[in-house]
Amino acid sequence: MFSLEELQGIRNQANQDYKARYSDVLEPGDEEMFLKPEEEGLLCKIVAETGLRFGDDFRPAIWPSVRWIAFTYFKRFFLRHSTMEYSPKNIMMACYYLAAKVDEFNISIDEFLVNLRSGTPQGNAETILTLEPELMLKLDYHLTVHSPFRSFEGFLIEMKARLQLGFDLEQIRDHSTRFFKRALIGDCLLLYSPSQITLAAVKYGLQQCEKEEIMKDYLAKIFEIDTWKSDPEDVKKMEGLAQRIDQIIEFVFEQAKPIDSEANGSLQDRMREWGTFSARIEQRRQAASGNPNSNELSDDDL
Amino acid sequence: MSRQCPKCLTKEYNNRNMVMMINECGHPLCKNCVETIFARNVAPCHQCGKTLKKNTFWEQMFDDPMIEKENFIRKKLKKIYNLKEDDFPSLREFNDYLERFETIIFNLTNGIDVAETELEVKEFQIRNAELIERNRKRLDADDLWIKEMLEEESMRVKRLQDEAMLENTVPSNESKAKQIINELRQTDLPAEVILDRQRKLQIEAELAEKEAAKKKKEAKIVQQRRMQETASFGPLRTAGAPYVHRVPELPLNGPKLPRIEDLANLGYLSHIRMPSVGRVAGGYVAEIGCMRALIDSRQDLCT
Numbered sequence: 001m002f003s004l005e006e007l008q009g010i011r012n013q014a015n016q017d018y019k020a021r022y023s024d025v026l027e028p029g030d031e032e033m034f035l036k037p038e039e040e041g042l043l044c045k046i047v048a049e050t051g052l053r054f055g056d057d058f059r060p061a062i063w064p065s066v067r068w069i070a071f072t073y074f075k076r077f078f079l080r081h082s083t084m085e086y087s088p089k090n091i092m093m094a095c096y097y098l099a100a101k102v103d104e105f106n107i108s109i110d111e112f113l114v115n116l117r118s119g120t121p122q123g124n125a126e127t128i129l130t131l132e133p134e135l136m137l138k139l140d141y142h143l144t145v146h147s148p149f150r151s152f153e154g155f156l157i158e159m160k161a162r163l164q165l166g167f168d169l170e171q172i173r174d175h176s177t178r179f180f181k182r183a184l185i186g187d188c189l190l191l192y193s194p195s196q197i198t199l200a201a202v203k204y205g206l207q208q209c210e211k212e213e214i215m216k217d218y219l220a221k222i223f224e225i226d227t228w229k230s231d232p233e234d235v236k237k238m239e240g241l242a243q244r245i246d247q248i249i250e251f252v253f254e255q256a257k258p259i260d261s262e263a264n265g266s267l268q269d270r271m272r273e274w275g276t277f278s279a280r281i282e283q284r285r286q287a288a289s290g291n292p293n294s295n296e297l298s299d300d301d302l
Numbered sequence: 303m304s305r306q307c308p309k310c311l312t313k314e315y316n317n318r319n320m321v322m323m324i325n326e327c328g329h330p331l332c333k334n335c336v337e338t339i340f341a342r343n344v345a346p347c348h349q350c351g352k353t354l355k356k357n358t359f360w361e362q363m364f365d366d367p368m369i370e371k372e373n374f375i376r377k378k379l380k381k382i383y384n385l386k387e388d389d390f391p392s393l394r395e396f397n398d399y400l401e402r403f404e405t406i407i408f409n410l411t412n413g414i415d416v417a418e419t420e421l422e423v424k425e426f427q428i429r430n431a432e433l434i435e436r437n438r439k440r441l442d443a444d445d446l447w448i449k450e451m452l453e454e455e456s457m458r459v460k461r462l463q464d465e466a467m468l469e470n471t472v473p474s475n476e477s478k479a480k481q482i483i484n485e486l487r488q489t490d491l492p493a494e495v496i497l498d499r500q501r502k503l504q505i506e507a508e509l510a511e512k513e514a515a516k517k518k519k520e521a522k523i524v525q526q527r528r529m530q531e532t533a534s535f536g537p538l539r540t541a542g543a544p545y546v547h548r549v550p551e552l553p554l555n556g557p558k559l560p561r562i563e564d565l566a567n568l569g570y571l572s573h574i575r576m577p578s579v580g581r582v583a584g585g586y587v588a589e590i591g592c593m594r595a596l597i598d599s600r601q602d603l604c605t
Contacts, residue, residue, distance in 0.1 A: 146598070154599030157592060161569040193602035195556065222557040222600075237557075237604050 007187055010079055012037045018082040022281050035274055040083045042267055045259060047088040048074070048185050054096070058115050062096075063105055064180065068147040070099035071184045077138055079190070084278065086131075093124065094131035102143050148198040152176065155202050162221050163214065172205025179204045179252065186255020192248055199241070200248035216242075305365065307332035309339070309348055322362040327352045328371035330362050372411045379407060382427050384437045556603030559596060565589050570596075 015037045035043070048071065055067040073095040078088065093116065100107050109128070113121040136143065160169055179201040183189065188197060203215045219242060223234045305322050306313045309331060314320055321333040329349040331339070339345050340356035347354050364370055383403045390396040409419040427434070478500075485496050552559075565571055571588050574595075 146601075150595050151599040151601075154595030154597075157570055157573045157595060158599065160573040195599055195601050195603045198599065199603070224558065234557075241603060 004187065004191065007079065007190060008037070011040070014078075014080050014082050015040060015084075018084055022285065035082075035084055035270065039267060039270060040078075042259065042263060043083050043271070044074075044078055044088060045185060046264065046267070047092055050089075051092045051096070052181060052184060054092070054115070060107070060111075062100065062107075063103065064177070065147040065149050066096070066099045066103045066105050068149070068180070068184065068189070069103055069145045070095040072145045072189055073098060073135065073139060075187065075190055077135060081138060084274065089118075090127050090131060091135065094128050094135050097128050098132055098135060098143075099145075102145075146194045148180065148194040148201065151195045151198040152201065155198060158222070159202075159214070159218055163217055165214065167209070167211065171209050172202065175205035175208040176201040179249075182256040183252045186252055188248060188252055188255065191251075192244070196241075196244055197248060200245040200252070203245050204249055305330070305362075307335055309335040323359040324362040324367055324370045325354050325359050326371070326374060327354065328367045330367050331359070368411060372407060375410050376407055379403070379410075379423065382423065382434060385430070385433060386437060386440065389433055389437070552597070554597070554600055556600040559593075559600055562589050562593055565592055 015035075019034050051071065051074070052067075055062060055070070070092070074088075074092055077086075077091060077095070097109070097112055099105075100112070109125055110121075112128075113124055116124050119127075156169055156173075159165065180197075183197060183201070192200075203212070206212050206215055219238050223238045225231070225234055225238060304314065305320075307320070307322070307330070312320055312332060312334075322330050323333050323336050324330045325347065327347050327350050329347050331348070336356065336359055339348065340354075340359075343356045344353060345356075346352065360370075360374075362370055383399075383406075385399065387393070387396050390399065406419050406423060409415050482496065482500055486493060489496070560568060560570075566589070570592050574588050574592050577586050577588055577591070
């Protein structure tokens with residue numbers, strides 16, 4: 001399992017690799033035009049928020065697990081590839097489509113396209129269908145994603161069965177759902193196991209209902225720790241777990257801080273600049289590699 | 303293969319199991335008709351009227367009845383005309399003899415001068431009675447060669463077996479000689495006692511070997527018989543270590559799971575949706591769903 005710094009390191013690496021590819025056609029001063037990793041991160045975040053809204057507005061209503069899977073693919077993909085190479089919006093569309101297939105949520109491409117508001121249905125269809133196999137390839141064909149929703153049900157069942165609750169546990173469901181949504185924006189699904197994220201969601205829900213002490217009872221129960229006979233190993237584990245879930249809650253809220261509009265605006269400008277620039281260096285690249293070919297042709301004619 | 307019984311007119315098309323039988327006179331009949339007509343074992347042939355017996359019918363292999371007839375005649379006469387090349391003074395005479403044989407067969411098959419040909423055959427038989435009798439036992443040059451080849455094959459197999467056995471016993475022979483010498487040197491026993499003992503041991507070893515060889519032969523015979531009786535449906539696998547069942551472990555990396563049997567008593571099942579009758583009929587019980595949720599909630603909780 002990674003740490004946050006490691007993740008950032010990998011993303012920087014991807015950024016570098018992309019730049020290196022164009023190193024032969026770069027002129028001085030062009031270095032500035034490439035997107036920096038921080039800008040890429042910001043871009044991904046914006047697209048993630050859009051993606052969340054897309055998931056909410058999708059008709060027919062998709063399952064939350066489909067959304068979780070789509071986001072997992074999205075994050076894993078842009079861990080190793082730069083946003084300069086693939087448009088995040090298209091990838092997000094392709095991720096949703098693939099996730100629906102993987103989770104066996106039956107939807108045809110036409111129904112899917114109805115929900116997309118930008119671009120022509122034809123163009124979108126083409127994009128999605130061409131990106132899909134490439135996306136799978138870049139994901140190393142690891143298409144199984146463990147979403148936290150089944151663990152969530154498991155926890156609820158267990159709490160209801162084992163603990164003497166004074167109140168209706170179902171109340172935490174709404175809060176926990178919000179927590180999961182928040183969690184999708186940040187990187188926590190790359191860093192923590194789904195069961196831990198779920199436990200953090202449960203704790204958050206309990207916090208919102210002001211019943212936080214139940215969590216402690218619950219942990220003691222499942223680790224089978226009593227006040228008079230406790231195995232030190234188990235106690236350590238339990239405390240480690242408690243710490244971990246607090247960590248996760250903190251992390252999620254840190255990552256989910258909204259982006260200020262100024263940064264948003266500047267990013268839009270940068271994207272436009274980048275668009276023209278990338279077209280230019282692409283042309284240069286074509287010319288550079290195209291010239292020898294044309295020379296050969298004329299030689300043949302001789 | 304469009305044979306038709308001339309009597310009952312069934313074709314192979316009508317009755318797929320129809321078996322055609324044919325007799326000496328070369329007129330085929332289907333098996334059912336044979337049974338019917340020859341109920342009293344003797345009856346005239348339906349086409350030529352010749353008296354035939356039921357047990358002289360054989361199953362027709364070739365479509366052309368003439369072939370069957372010729373084969374029958376040839377086999378019968380070959381027992382009489384079995385002279386070999388070296389019974390004749392010259393090659394020319396042998397070839398003449400062979401040609402005469404073929405002509406006789408042709409005549410008898412096609413019904414040419416049947417009476418005269420039969421007479422000729424009889425005369426030949428009487429004249430060369432001794433030669434015929436002697437040649438009954440002799441093998442042809444070809445047969446001899448085949449026999450030689452088979453013998454060679456069995457010799458080779460036996461030789462290989464002996465070599466394999468020899469490899470196992472050669473070192474023991476050497477060590478035995480050494481042992482004897484050591485004993486003679488070290489102990490004070492008179493030499494005859496030692497040698498007697500060794501000889502006794504050797505005789506016992508030989509007896510044991512013979513018994514082992516006999517047992518092997520018997521085992522082989524038994525196995526052969528068994529192979530003939532049983533039909534094997536696939537490659538015979540050599541037996542390896544016996545299978546020991548180990549319950550697969552679930553690497554949970556988290557707190558312990560309750561056992562699936564305890565789920566009902568512990569009250570888990572009351573909080574999960576009860577499966578419909580259709581699902582239960584398919585084998586799905588609420589424990590399965592509950593267990594799945596619990597495993598997912600426990601998995602990797604302590605990493």
